[in-house]
Structure formats: structure tokens, C-alpha cells
Amino acid sequence: MAVMITGGAGFIGSHVCVELIRSGQSVVIYDDFSNSHPEVVNRIARITGFAPDVVRGDVRDLAALTAALVEHRCTAVVHLAGLKSVADSVRDATGYYDCNLAGSLTLAQAMQRADVRKLVFSSSATVYGEPETLPLREDHRLAPFNPYGRTKLMAEQMLQDIAASADPLKVAILRYFNPVGSHESGLIGEDPYGEPNNLMPYISQVAVGRRPSLSVFGRDYPTRDGTGVRDYVHVVDLAVGHVSALRQLDDVDVINVNLGTGRGTSVLELVDAFASASGRDIPITFAPRRAGDVASYYASSDLAFDMLGWKAERDISAMCADAWKWQRLNPNGYRNA
Numbered sequence: 001m002a003v004m005i006t007g008g009a010g011f012i013g014s015h016v017c018v019e020l021i022r023s024g025q026s027v028v029i030y031d032d033f034s035n036s037h038p039e040v041v042n043r044i045a046r047i048t049g050f051a052p053d054v055v056r057g058d059v060r061d062l063a064a065l066t067a068a069l070v071e072h073r074c075t076a077v078v079h080l081a082g083l084k085s086v087a088d089s090v091r092d093a094t095g096y097y098d099c100n101l102a103g104s105l106t107l108a109q110a111m112q113r114a115d116v117r118k119l120v121f122s123s124s125a126t127v128y129g130e131p132e133t134l135p136l137r138e139d140h141r142l143a144p145f146n147p148y149g150r151t152k153l154m155a156e157q158m159l160q161d162i163a164a165s166a167d168p169l170k171v172a173i174l175r176y177f178n179p180v181g182s183h184e185s186g187l188i189g190e191d192p193y194g195e196p197n198n199l200m201p202y203i204s205q206v207a208v209g210r211r212p213s214l215s216v217f218g219r220d221y222p223t224r225d226g227t228g229v230r231d232y233v234h235v236v237d238l239a240v241g242h243v244s245a246l247r248q249l250d251d252v253d254v255i256n257v258n259l260g261t262g263r264g265t266s267v268l269e270l271v272d273a274f275a276s277a278s279g280r281d282i283p284i285t286f287a288p289r290r291a292g293d294v295a296s297y298y299a300s301s302d303l304a305f306d307m308l309g310w311k312a313e314r315d316i317s318a319m320c321a322d323a324w325k326w327q328r329l330n331p332n333g334y335r336n337a
Contacts, residue, residue, distance in 0.1 A: 002026040003246065004074045004116075006059050006107065007081035008052070009036035011190040012122070012179055014044055015239040016078055018188070021048040023243050028053040028072045030065070031081065035193055037334035043187040059103040065110035076118035076249070078242055079107055082151075085197045086126070086292070089148035100151035105158060112167050118249045119159065120172045120242050125231075125258065125297065127153040127175060135262055135300040138175075145292060156256070163254050170253050172245035177231035177260035177299050179238050181319040182326035189326030190235075191333030200232070200319075203271060204327040207280040214282055216267050218289035223296060227267035231260040231298035234314035234322070244308040252307075260299025261312040270316065277320035278328075 003020055007013045008029030013036075017027050021044070029041065029052050038054075045051035053072060057064040059081040069077075082100045083089065089096040104121070111119060126149035127142050144150050156173050163171045180200040182189030196202040205211045219226040241259045248255060265273075271282050304310045314322075330336075 001075045002028045002053070002072045004028050004030050004069060004072065004077045006030045006077065006079050007036070009033060009038070009040040009054075010080060012235060012238060013080045014040045014188045015183060015235045016080065016242045017044050017052055018047050018183060019236070019239040019243050020078075021050050021052070028055060028068065028074065030055045030057055030059070030068055032056060032058050037191065039334040040188060047183060047185055047187055060098070060106050062106050062110055065107060066113045069110055069114035069116050074114070074116050076120070076246055077107065077111060077116060078120040078122075078246070079104065080122045082122065084124075084148065086146045086148045087197070089146055089151070093147040096147050096151050100148075101154050101158070104155040108159065108162050108169060111169060117168070118170045118246065120174065120245050120249070121155065121159055123156055123173050123175045124149065124152045125175050125177045125260070125299065127156065130294055131297060134296055135298050136258065137300040138256055138258060138303050160254060168253070170249045172249055172255035173257075174241060174245060175256075175258045176238060177233050177258065177297070179235045180232045181234040181236065181314065181322040183236060184322055184325070186322075186325040186329040189323065189330065191330070199230075199267065199270065200274075200323055203274045203282055204323055206282050207274060207278045207324065208327050208331045210331070212283065214271065214284045215287045216284050217287050217293060219286045221289075221295040223266055225266050225268045228293060229264035229266045229296040229298065231263065232265055232270065232316060232319060233260050233312050234319050237312040237314055241304065241308065241310045244310045248308055255307055257304040257307055258299040258301055259304060259310070260301050262299055262301045264296055264298035265316055270320070273316045274320040274324065277317065278324040
């Protein structure tokens with residue numbers, strides 16, 4: 001028996017693989033490797049002592065998904081395969097709906113055909129849109145203001161409808177805030193192709209000398225230092241949340257929770273913490289605000305604790321130290337492996 005992890009060779013997926021294996025599960029990675037590297041599989045094996053099975057495939061391929069679920073005798077799926085750049089979703093809305101929404105539907109159909117009934121779905125805090133109140137609770141209104149967020153919200157709604165249908169799935173919807181850090185070994189971590197879309201890998205690449213400086217967008221927000229505040233959660237804590245959600249699906253049919261720390265950290269606070277962890281200067285330049293950015297965005301994590309018994313354990317210092325260890329040991333990511 002195995003758990004399939006779509007997108008299992010990616011940043012979050014590789015850490016979920018490790019935590020599932022540590023919990024005693026067999027895993028099979030289903031990934032097209034369009035935004036990940038095959039070396040990840042070797043690193044997972046070095047950390048855990050077990051090499052996951054790998055199926056190279058597209059999440060929109062119904063026949064391939066169904067065959068993989070049956071062949072590997074899967075009992076559950078953690079669905080992480082998808083596109084996640086807000087800016088790219090504006091430029092290529094068609095591609096985002098095809099991958100994120102149609103891909104999720106195809107996976108649900110494959111699971112029904114293979115009689116696999118438990119699904120943990122990677123969603124995003126972007127489904128909330130502009131915060132009306134903070135911290136963001138799961139009952140906040142849902143009003144995403146970009147195509148990426150709308151694909152996640154539509155997929156959530158679709159999966160909840162399927163969960164209530166005549167051919168149901170049990171579904172755990174996990175709304176991520178800002179995953180950062182890496183495994184403490186430094187063997188797996190975030191390795192974006194091209195220019196990073198997220199703050200932490202950009203800071204890491206500045207610290208290791210791959211980029212000259214960090215652009216900070218906006219310094220006049222109504223926050224404690226004028227820069228944007230976000231809820232950063234250690235990727236290992238996030239991965240543990242998936243294990244907890246999968247276990248809880250034995251007892252409940254639908255879960256919908258935030259995975260965040262409940263604490264906000266500003267851009268400048270994160271830069272300072274990374275400089276302390278790395279011992280490196282992080283040159284910054286200030287730039288105008290970006291369209292669509294909000295001042296503060298952080299979670300209420302109470303429901304995740306109540307439903308899953310989960311809470312984030314690692315603080316910003318640990319997130320920066322682990323991210324720096326990964327970047328220092330792998331200055332060019334997996335590409336020199």
C-alpha cells in the first residue's frame with residue numbers, strides 16, 4: 001500500500017515524502033519534473049533510507065494517473081502538482097486553469113476509477129483575497145483577486161462537491177501561508193527555476209552571491225517598519241501537517257484548515273533574521289509597491305490545532321538557519337548534483 005504524492009519531487013512535495021516515510025508510509029512520487037529535479041529522489045533516500053517509487057507523468061493524464069494508482073496499490077493521494085506564480089497566472093490564465101483546475105478534476109476522476117478515497121489537497125491563503133480582519137480565519141470571506149487564487153478556490157469548491165456526491169472522496173483542504181526553510185540535513189530545499197517568485201529563496205541567493213541585492217517593494221505600508229508582513233511557516237512543519245491531515249481522514253470526510261504560524265514577520269525582519277543566520281550582509285534596494293500586494297497577511301491556526309492536533313513548532317530563526325544550510329551546501333540548487 002502506498003500514498004501517491006503528485007508533484008512529490010518539488011519543494012513541498014519532497015518534504016512531505018520525508019515525513020510520510022518517517023511516519024511508516026510507503027510513497028510513490030507522480031511528477032512530470034517540469035519544475036523539479038530527479039536528484040530529489042536520491043536525496044529523499046539519503047535522508048530516510050528508503051527510495052520512493054517514481055512515475056513520470058502529467059497530472060492531466062487520466063489513463064496514466066489511474067494506472068499508477070492501481071499498480072502501486074495506493075490508498076491515498078497528496079495533491080501538490082500545480083502552478084503557483086501569481087504574475088504568471090495573469091499572463092497565462094488558460095494554462096493555470098488547465099493545470100490547477102482541470103488537473104485536480106482529472107485526479108479526482110482517476111481516484112474514483114481506482115477506488116482511492118482519501119485526498120489531501122494543497123490550497124493557498126490567496127483564496128481569502130484582501131483581509132477584512134486579521135488573523136485570517138477559515139470563515140473569512142473568499143475573494144481571491146488573481147487567476148492563481150481563483151484556480152485554488154474553484155478546485156476547493158469542486159472537491160467539496162465531489163466529497164458530497166454519490167461517488168465521494170474524503171478531502172482535506174490545506175490552505176498554506178508562506179512555506180520557507182528546508183530539511184535540517186540541508187539535502188533538500190527550495191530550488192526555483194529562473195528568478196525566484198518568493199522572498200526567502202531570493203534572500204538566500206543574494207546571501208550566497210548569485211544575485212547582487214534584494215528589491216523590497218514598498219516601505220510605506222501601515223506596519224511596524226513600513227514593509228509587508230506575512231506568515232512564514234517552516235516547510236517541515238507544513239509537511240507534518242499533511243501527515244496529520246491524512247490520519248484525520250480516517251475519521252472525518254472533509255477538512256478545511258489554514259497551515260500557518262499565526263504570527264506575522266515583516267520583510268525587513270526576515271532579512272535581518274537571515275543575515276544573522278548566515279553571517280552575510282543582504283544588500284537591499286527599495287522599490288514602489290507592487291499592484292495587488294497587501295500590508296499584512298497572517299493566519300489563525302486554531303482550527304488546525306483543534307481538528308488535526310497540529311501547530312507550527314519552528315520559529316523564524318530556524319527557518320532562516322535551515323534555508324541557509326540548504327543554500328550554502330547547494331549554491332546552485334540540484335543542478336550540480
